[in-house]
Amino acid sequence: MPHAPRFTRIVADLPATVPFVGPEAHMRASGRRFRARLGANESVFGPAPGAIAAMRAAAAEAWMYGDSENHDLRSALAAHHGIDPANITLGEGIDGLLGNLVRLLVEPGDAVVTSAGAYPTFDYHVAGFGGVLHRVPFRDDHEDPEALIEAAAAVRARILYLSNPDNPMGSWHSAATIGAMIDNMPPGTLLLLDEAYCEFAPAGTIPPLTPEDPRVIRLRTFSKAHGLAGARVGYAIGTAPLIAAFDKVRNHFGISRISQAGALAALQDADWLAQVQKRVASARGRLAGIAEGHGLAALPSATNFVTMDCGRDGDFARAVLRGLMARDIFVRMPGVAPLDRCIRVSAGTPADLDAFADALPGALSDARDGR
Amino acid sequence: MPHAPRFTRIVADLPATVPFVGPEAHMRASGRRFRARLGANESVFGPAPGAIAAMRAAAAEAWMYGDSENHDLRSALAAHHGIDPANITLGEGIDGLLGNLVRLLVEPGDAVVTSAGAYPTFDYHVAGFGGVLHRVPFRDDHEDPEALIEAAAAVRARILYLSNPDNPMGSWHSAATIGAMIDNMPPGTLLLLDEAYCEFAPAGTIPPLTPEDPRVIRLRTFSKAHGLAGARVGYAIGTAPLIAAFDKVRNHFGISRISQAGALAALQDADWLAQVQKRVASARGRLAGIAEGHGLAALPSATNFVTMDCGRDGDFARAVLRGLMARDIFVRMPGVAPLDRCIRVSAGTPADLDAFADALPGALSDARDGR
Numbered sequence: 001m002p003h004a005p006r007f008t009r010i011v012a013d014l015p016a017t018v019p020f021v022g023p024e025a026h027m028r029a030s031g032r033r034f035r036a037r038l039g040a041n042e043s044v045f046g047p048a049p050g051a052i053a054a055m056r057a058a059a060a061e062a063w064m065y066g067d068s069e070n071h072d073l074r075s076a077l078a079a080h081h082g083i084d085p086a087n088i089t090l091g092e093g094i095d096g097l098l099g100n101l102v103r104l105l106v107e108p109g110d111a112v113v114t115s116a117g118a119y120p121t122f123d124y125h126v127a128g129f130g131g132v133l134h135r136v137p138f139r140d141d142h143e144d145p146e147a148l149i150e151a152a153a154a155v156r157a158r159i160l161y162l163s164n165p166d167n168p169m170g171s172w173h174s175a176a177t178i179g180a181m182i183d184n185m186p187p188g189t190l191l192l193l194d195e196a197y198c199e200f201a202p203a204g205t206i207p208p209l210t211p212e213d214p215r216v217i218r219l220r221t222f223s224k225a226h227g228l229a230g231a232r233v234g235y236a237i238g239t240a241p242l243i244a245a246f247d248k249v250r251n252h253f254g255i256s257r258i259s260q261a262g263a264l265a266a267l268q269d270a271d272w273l274a275q276v277q278k279r280v281a282s283a284r285g286r287l288a289g290i291a292e293g294h295g296l297a298a299l300p301s302a303t304n305f306v307t308m309d310c311g312r313d314g315d316f317a318r319a320v321l322r323g324l325m326a327r328d329i330f331v332r333m334p335g336v337a338p339l340d341r342c343i344r345v346s347a348g349t350p351a352d353l354d355a356f357a358d359a360l361p362g363a364l365s366d367a368r369d370g371r
Numbered sequence: 372m373p374h375a376p377r378f379t380r381i382v383a384d385l386p387a388t389v390p391f392v393g394p395e396a397h398m399r400a401s402g403r404r405f406r407a408r409l410g411a412n413e414s415v416f417g418p419a420p421g422a423i424a425a426m427r428a429a430a431a432e433a434w435m436y437g438d439s440e441n442h443d444l445r446s447a448l449a450a451h452h453g454i455d456p457a458n459i460t461l462g463e464g465i466d467g468l469l470g471n472l473v474r475l476l477v478e479p480g481d482a483v484v485t486s487a488g489a490y491p492t493f494d495y496h497v498a499g500f501g502g503v504l505h506r507v508p509f510r511d512d513h514e515d516p517e518a519l520i521e522a523a524a525a526v527r528a529r530i531l532y533l534s535n536p537d538n539p540m541g542s543w544h545s546a547a548t549i550g551a552m553i554d555n556m557p558p559g560t561l562l563l564l565d566e567a568y569c570e571f572a573p574a575g576t577i578p579p580l581t582p583e584d585p586r587v588i589r590l591r592t593f594s595k596a597h598g599l600a601g602a603r604v605g606y607a608i609g610t611a612p613l614i615a616a617f618d619k620v621r622n623h624f625g626i627s628r629i630s631q632a633g634a635l636a637a638l639q640d641a642d643w644l645a646q647v648q649k650r651v652a653s654a655r656g657r658l659a660g661i662a663e664g665h666g667l668a669a670l671p672s673a674t675n676f677v678t679m680d681c682g683r684d685g686d687f688a689r690a691v692l693r694g695l696m697a698r699d700i701f702v703r704m705p706g707v708a709p710l711d712r713c714i715r716v717s718a719g720t721p722a723d724l725d726a727f728a729d730a731l732p733g734a735l736s737d738a739r740d741g742r
Binding site for chain 2: 003004005006007008009011014015016018019020021022024025028037040042043044045046047051052055056058059060061062063064065066067068069071092093095096099103104105106107121128158185187188190214215223227228229230231232239241242244245247248249251252253254255256257258259262
């Protein structure tokens with residue numbers, strides 16, 4: 001070997017682990033198909049029919065690069081939210097936006113605050129740019145606003161990450177609590193408010209958009225309620241200077257032209273969204289019933305999933321999860337104690353939930369038998 | 372304004388300019404539609420019918436994240452090239468791969484070598500990670516292997532960028548020349564061989580793949596010959612350790628599920644590719660004829676575009692370009708002297724080339740009149 005390239009110091013120190021193993025990888029490993037795909041909080045109800053039609057129509061135009069300014073989609077989002085397009089940037093899902101935001105703000109060694117057990121992909125990007133993560137425990141299965149702010153002030157964090165509603169616990173804070181948090185942000189810390197699940201939250205959860213407030217950036221996605229996880233379209237709402245800075249680093253032609261068309265059509269179908277919200281609410285109710293019928297406590301949820309407290313420790317919940325996966329039910333669970341006493345199950349179709357209900361007793365029984 | 376977030380030093384110093392203005396942005400500015408879209412070296416002949424069908428079929432499945440390991444596409448590419456999947460990683464077009472490769476290898480202040488007037492998006496990513504670009508002049512409208520290697524050795528470059536066939540000049544080096552270049556790479560420098568246009572090159576241009584050679588990484592794309600620019604699928608072929616390192620930084624779920632399906636189907640349609648190659652060759656011939664009929668020298672091309680020497684300086688070529696754009700013909704041109712005496716015109720349909728032939732005399736006449 002004449003000479004291998006040298007990686008940067010940050011990269012050389014990064015672990016080779018990945019934030020999530022996808023369901024396809026699990027299926028390749030097991031050699032079997034999942035009966036129910038309830039692990040990634042995808043919307044099993046699918047995208048709006050108009051979005052599917054728009055993507056089909058755009059397929060023949062895929063020889064053209066998408067519009068690098070994402071003009072039509074940004075304009076439609078601006079009109080939808082009653083804000084200026086200069087306050088919106090698009091990215092390859094919230095995951096893509098998280099990477100670029102960290103890159104914009106975090107120098108190697110800079111502090112960043114999040115909750116212990118919050119979104120692993122955010123942590124991945126912070127580590128990836130050499131940031132130093134400070135993790136604040138959840139409190140009663142909620143992210144803890146006061147403790148997060150205190151930590152951000154203490155370590156002079158560049159970013160404070162909070163998801164509302166929360167993933168992986170499904171809990172939420174009121175708009176008033178989040179508003180107070182914004183007002184109490186330490187100077188120099190940006191609140192990164194991940195609102196991937198906002199469409200599932202009860203009224204009074206999501207604070208009004210204040211795009212010119214430099215203390216906060218809001219992240220939204222077409223991956224959850226709009227049923228377009230596979231299209232990779234997320235967006236950020238923030239001050240015009242912060243949004244403009246993304247143009248210095250982003251992959252300008254990075255969003256698929258077909259995805260642009262799909263997201264635009266999805267945004268315009270409010271009826272479909274309302275239907276999805278109704279089906280998700282109904283699925284949450286049924287998931288809670290299944291859980292409680294087997295002695296698990298279903299945590300209240302403002303999302304498209306239900307987190308179920310298995311009532312013992314992380315090893316027990318991991319055994320339950322293994323039992324479900326062995327029965328071809330794809331679910332996930334929080335990675336950190338004490339959240340890891342729970343499993344997390346996405347809203348599914350009635351058939352998906354039948355399959356889950358069918359598999360759960362055996363999984364619990366195996367786990368109780370120490371398998 | 373209570374407090375705006377502070378950007379990293381690298382970001383604060385970056386210009387707000389973008390690598391390319393897209394055709395949609397031009398059309399929004401002019402308020403008119405282009406008659407011919409010949410500026411971005413897209414494949415106007417479109418993707419294979421099977422790829423369109425596969426993308427249409429995948430549209431309804433867009434609620435699912437794509438496979439984060441891109442397993443099926445990587446396996447198919449590995450089989451296609453007769454190499455191991457561990458030597459292939461996928462990205463959101465070559466642009467996305469370029470960003471991640473620079474991130475893996477370039478520390479702030481590290482030297483990188485490219486040619487003056489080569490791919491602006493590569494330069495954008497090098498600047499974006501704080502690298503220091505050293506630009507070597509083209510020589511007789513070719514990238515200059517000897518001078519590039521000399522520069523890489525002199526500045527201890529981490530990466531040496533070379534496109535073969537070349538964009539924006541359409542020129543090419545033989546596989547033997549590239550092979551000798553690889554053999555002469557200075558220790559510590561990785562040859563980044565951008566082969567976006569390889570499917571259009573004559574036999575003897577593309578060296579055999581040697582994926583376990585640590586001195587080189589090869590970049591390929593579905594954006595050009597496969598007609599899927601809007602799908603955002605590129606791939607890199609390199610040593611297993613270098614390829615594995617991308618997993619430390621990439622957006623794992625970043626490629627659209629629909630695009631994965633489209634690229635897989637495109638790869639399987641060798642007949643379509645052969646047809647596109649034939650049509651491109653024919654369009655190149657006609658473009659050369661049009662150019663020469665108006666006193667412009669058409670440079671030889673191993674790509675899907677023809678670069679035309681307008682015979683005077685950059686100001687003159689820019690005036691020709693303006694005249695074409697004013698006549699609703701989308702074309703681009705090199706940005707740096709002496710390459711900027713040329714305009715660059717993509718292979719088009721017969722109708723596209725009619726429109727170009729129709730617009731060129733007026734554009735030239737305007738330019739000669741100093742308009």
